[in-house]
Amino acid sequence: MRFRSSSLLAIATTLAFAVPPAFAQDTAEPQADQAPPPEDTQIVVTGTRAQGRSRLDTASPVDVLSGTALRNQGTTELGAALAAIAPSIDFPRPSAVDGTDAIRPATLRGLSPDQTLVLINGVRANASALLNINGSVGRGAAAVDLNTIPATALERIEVLRDGASAQYGSDAIAGVINVRLREARSGGGATATYGFYATDIDTARGSRSVTGEPAFTASAWQGIGFGEDGYVTLSGEYLNREATNRADFDPRVTPSRVTGRFGDPAVEQYTGYINAGTGIGDNFKLYGWFGYQDRDSRSAAFPRLPAAAGAVSGIYPNGFLPIINTKSTNANGALGIKGDLAGWDVDLNVAYGRNKIAYYTRNSANYAYGNASPTSFYDGALIYDQWVAGLDVSRKFDVFQSLNVAFGIEGRREGFKITPGEPASWNYPATGAVPGQAPGAQGFGGFSPLNAIERSRKNVSGYLDIEAQITDKLLIGLAGRGEHYTDFGDTATGKVSLRYDIAPWFALRGTASTGFRAPSLQQQYFTSIASVVQNGSPVLTGTFPSVSVVGAALGGLPLEPERSTNLSVGTVIRSGGFDLTIDAYQIRLRNQLALSENIQASFSPQVAALLASTNTGAQAARFFINGLRSRVRGIDAVAHYRLPTGDAGTFDFTIAGNLNQTKVDRSSIPTSTGTINPAPVLFARSRILTIEQGTPGQKVTGSIDWSLDKLAITARASYYGDVNQPGTTPAADIHSGRHTITDLELRYQALKGAQFALGVNNLFDVYPDYTIAANNSTGVVGFPYYSPFGFGGRYVYARLGLSW
Template identity: 65%
Template structure:
């Protein structure tokens, strides 16, 4: 059990729930099976049901972080100093890329964020769903299918599926306010300090409204205000030394509202739908720009004069801020019911995400002292329209045979909008003998040459059969065919089986193929941005693989990723104990990744090619197929419930994941005009895939309830994570030292105490990271600027102990 899996968050008795259960009390699932009434412990694939109430009973108010706290297969690194990814962070399942997990809302495909993660964090190169656009107050349960499911649900379901099931209530309601702050001691390589503050305020409410005989309207809302955290080291480049960075979480001001509704329109048909909107204003910090560390326009003296005129209060330089305004829409409408003995569900959904970027407290060096200090940098927009129909029926063949089939059509769009001219402008001090870097420092604006509007269409059909052959043998077979307007057709299949030797013991297994279509963002994104390489900003251009630059450097049209998934496991039930253990192997081929930053200094040919862009960039990169990897692991979870007459009810859960990823192939450069051809995928990218998420994660949880009182104690063990450097070692005073950052093996403890009657006033006190545990420090020789004091690959972050109080009322 030390190799366990997703921590099953059991449904607390104090929170109103609508989780459906079978006769033995196991939750009924709708993910991974299209047979009505199947429970999580009776399925052929491993499915975990997490109560949204349990996710709310912890310090974090972010869905991604809350899932990671109770689900060992899920990680949610808190990246910093990586531009827009600071604000829109992706989650990973089984250590795979964030875009290889499909996210559903009430069984309907969710839309990805417009953001493309192009910087050096976990999930580099991915455009993933932003889980934090859906607050936990709007949710009833979350189902996590830990199995390949492309044959059932289509693209992206390589590592699994997360299905977010919205709250459905005809009555009742509640409101809560959570206030928290950090109380932590920060020990960096160059000094120590303490912080008490950096507070977060979260207010949420929900209300169920009934109408007609069975109609419901559930309205949920949330407001969040989070101050930024700062965990950087002291900067040795300034005198006296001080912390001049803001390495940590961004500031956030966020409003979210959701409505979920349904009602019968005839005796056999039901109308349903939902609408959700979120506005998020987030501000993170780039690396500090020092007058002494820049050369703009031509001499250090002129640089100092320019900085002094723009920032008279900051003689040593300035700290740029990257501001994002994310507007996210989710909506759907559908009809379901019985038609001539068949269960039919037809729906149309639309989702849209727009992110506007600004760089504040900055300068365009090439404009000299005339430079503005704030710039609007442009926007990214992604939208998705999906229409589908699902049909199913159970037949009296064998013990039973469930036949399901359906079709889906999807239209996606991606758009880049240019920023104001000053955000990207090449000013007079970047011309002739002057070499000032153009564009807003920290985040350069999108240029007119970056502007695009692209669309594509997709159509798919599927057939899903699930037969109870005998009382003990369950067999499943699924197949799916898809056609994309940009790259053609693909097909996937899945076989599953389960044999119950007794009511207490069963074996189960699956074999499937999967795929992930290249996203529009990966195909068409283009920008010019300052990328931090070895603690120094390098102006880098990102180009489509089929552009003139991309093709010349070795780029080709992107193709879909393909996977082969195998799993085998066991289910054990005895009295109050249930135990599931599932082993898996996932082989991904033709995987897509973002290439290395190919520097103009690599060769005169590359320098000439980059210079021909006219954008004065120092390096270029693009997306490429050709990575192959094999992921092997074990998920397991053990749960035991003990009920006592006097001491209350105790729920014990030990859950964990052991995961090993091996990169078996990297893309070779085939650029015919370059000799030598630059390397497309190097050491740091390989090690990020292999070691960027913990190889072991085990969570032990004790939930206790007695009347109106309750408590949760949780300890999570994380295996070591590596944040790799560009080379294995670096020479320091003639000595070769490691160039990688390590988090170390750590155990994080969380505790919450609750007074929580079913109705009336409620109160909770808690601590996340109770013992103030940090990852290993970044050594001074690797942190020459003082900014990145800890590895931001850390799966539990690097903010330290967080204390909180939650007060609410249910009615």
């Protein structure tokens, strides 16, 4: 994606005429009896270990997104709410990609989802057990599921848009998302949100209208005080959402009709959080939190028409639509103590997180069983867990104007496990198998005992972080970190930060750092046999570890860490109620990890024989490999102006944008070093273009937030540049196009008492460009699922609440 003057003109024109989330998202969450703090006093704890530094005083760019701004939206998904107000974050809504339909990854600055570190109260959050192996943005990543954290539990979120591996460790190549939970001794509230779609759907083969597909969310929180300073904050949320369907008409049936289901899955979800703390003696505080979520999601595979379902025609004479049911449970918590010890600020904590995803296939069949097939299957489960223990120590010295010295150690143990499903989900029947039919549940085949695995690893790290205010104008930061992993050895990273305040209203800042991301256990050990749709037809595809017999034969090697070099330079301008930050950055990635092409048996007799030797029925194979090199260049800009007008209320104006360009070094693309001759192509056109063009090269959000006493209006317009969902040839590419989404919300919101809001997301019912008929032979994929704003259409909602 290239920056063109015409693109920038289109963005500027769009925002000039749109009704422009003010940085209400830049306001720290107020207590029930407090007003939001001024912009220049928003104290941050991410990206700096010096106390009392505001977001406009840091050497690295940090966004402060308040819990209020995240909750004052139609969506109750944290990932979607973040993407709506943070221009550097992308949260696509993929469909027909198995478990990724239910557990969606977010990206920062166009990088892979697992190249952003997620913290909860400053402590590393656990990743999802899911490995995104199908054709979605973030293919090959095992990332943190942001939607396991309910917005009602939040005080704020801090987004560090800068490389920070030297400060926080693995994964912080693109930056850090630090989720801060509420700490309340009193007050509380309850909210109910109901919404539905009112949209006109225009696909390549026809049009239709939808009014319905509702979603209901109920949430509540309560602060409880005890002792002199103790607090317990309880938060809970319930979500029930019907499935959406934006599939096209199926040309294979007469008369043509919609046979597939393509859109958001049906979800029923329960989430609860508790955050607590209390003083111990005069110098210490005991703190901790625990969160738990149970999510039941049901998405659809491609439809099986009567001709394809002939083996089970007695069960499904009219064909069937397999339903992929994922049941995800996520638990995370921490316990710590912090305070003053001999003049040093000390924080000692231990945390545990666990995610389990159990798979079921409903309304399906195993063709090998014929008409005696079950119709519902348990497919097995993925489990990931981690223990983290950390000690952070810091102290401020009266050297120069001030010198902050921080150091610490962290230990982590990670585990990953695959448990097999029931035999009917993956195997032939003991007797009477239907000849010529491959085994396994249609839509999502189960994990077999051959896939079962249990692996773990440990790592220990130490860091030193120094931040010196040399003069009133000059700030210098230095950080270094060393890590040892039991599976691949040692690594070291460093960072230098500079800031120079030329005048009280104008400052320059910049950073240079190195980063790394350790290959996840999921990437190293995940294995499965699953149906992958290629050119409109399902192909039974095996995902094999890189060091397995299949992986090694195709060119696989032991996985190594990804490496990065990050550079950024920016400016901060502020005057009165106005502030502007502009930051340019470059990120060079080396030894990048990616999932290979699906190498089919038809490639050569050697590949066919190799796959046959696995006794899995796989018709294609893929595996992870290091070696790609890429470069990301971009600019982040955030401008905010707060205008109090007395009787006319207060206006917050915000315009925030991200421009970025990703290029893959074609000369770095790995070639096979295995035993297959001729060697298969490991990375072809579609994989490379997904990295380069799978996220928008331009995203700009403009907003106006007006408030007067208890009344408020938020109007937001978000411009998205074109995204390419690449095919095997240019003719098979699916582009989202350039579009602007407008959101509007009117609310009555008292600090205490009744609250009410009416709103519309996507007011003008904008869709990405539809998938042309030539690229949609089944009619299922009506729109590109790479679309950065989804493909749901207009959504109308109402929110009722009570605060006390």
